[in-house]
Amino acid sequence: MNCRFFSGFCLEKEQELFEEYIKDSEFTVCGFSYGAIKAFEYALNSEKRVDTLQLFSPAFFQTQDKKFKRMQLMFFKKDSKAYCDNFLKNVSFPSNISMDNYFTQGSIEQLEELLNFEWDKEKLQTILDKNINIEVYIGEMDKIVDSKSASDFFKNFSTIYYIKNKGHIL
Numbered sequence: 001m002n003c004r005f006f007s008g009f010c011l012e013k014e015q016e017l018f019e020e021y022i023k024d025s026e027f028t029v030c031g032f033s034y035g036a037i038k039a040f041e042y043a044l045n046s047e048k049r050v051d052t053l054q055l056f057s058p059a060f061f062q063t064q065d066k067k068f069k070r071m072q073l074m075f076f077k078k079d080s081k082a083y084c085d086n087f088l089k090n091v092s093f094p095s096n097i098s099m100d101n102y103f104t105q106g107s108i109e110q111l112e113e114l115l116n117f118e119w120d121k122e123k124l125q126t127i128l129d130k131n132i133n134i135e136v137y138i139g140e141m142d143k144i145v146d147s148k149s150a151s152d153f154f155k156n157f158s159t160i161y162y163i164k165n166k167g168h169i170l
Contacts, residue, residue: 003028004042006035008091009059009114010084010106017097017169021137021161023052030054033091033144033168034106034114043132044123053127055136055158057168059114060150069115076111090143093167124157134158139166 002024005015014032015022022030029050031039036058043053061069076083084106088099127134136154138147140162151160163170 002026003030003054004039006031006038006042007102008033008035008057009110010087010104011035011091011099011102012104014099014102014169017102018056018137021056021170022054025051027051028054030056031058032056034059034110037114037117040119040123040127043127043130050130050132052133052135055134055154056170057138057142057145058119058136058150058154059117060119060145060153061115062118062153063146063149064115072115073108073112076108080105080108087144091168093143094141094165095167095169097169099169119153121157124154128157135161137161137163137170139168139170140164141167144168 001015001022003022007014018032027049029039029043031037036055039053039055043050088103092099134157136158138151138160140147151162154160
């Protein structure tokens with residue numbers, strides 16, 4: 001692939017799961033879940049040419065309360081293996097795709113960053129002002145993020161692909 005891809009939390013090299021959606025160009029930047037945050041930051045701060053920013057199931061937790069975020073971090077700290085096993089099961093829902101081949105242990109710092117990341121409307125507008133096309137892909141049956149809230153938030157800044165009967169990995 002020619003595009004620049006950023007992986008999700010606890011994952012690596014999973015871009016093949018999105019091949020049917022990725023615009024394979026050296027001017028495309030894309031990321032999945034936690035990687036969507038990294039792709040966004042790259043496009044925002046890069047001096048290199050970016051034509052398209054593709055965000056696949058972006059980590060969107062700004063509608064969750066502090067208790068939810070504390071509980072996620074507490075469960076991860078208590079038993080990161082059990083947390084990751086459950087997380088990967090929810091990532092792949094409703095498909096039967098095994099995420100084992102893509103798993104890499106994430107850190108508490110990464111989890112904290114993705115849970116507390118705030119998508120900023122002014123920064124999204126800055127991306128648009130740089131003439132970067134933003135595409136957001138969201139699965140209707142996502143068990144990781146609130147797909148409706150994410151769709152509502154991003155609709156003023158991007159083309160939304162709200163995919164029925166699909167989950168986090170679309």
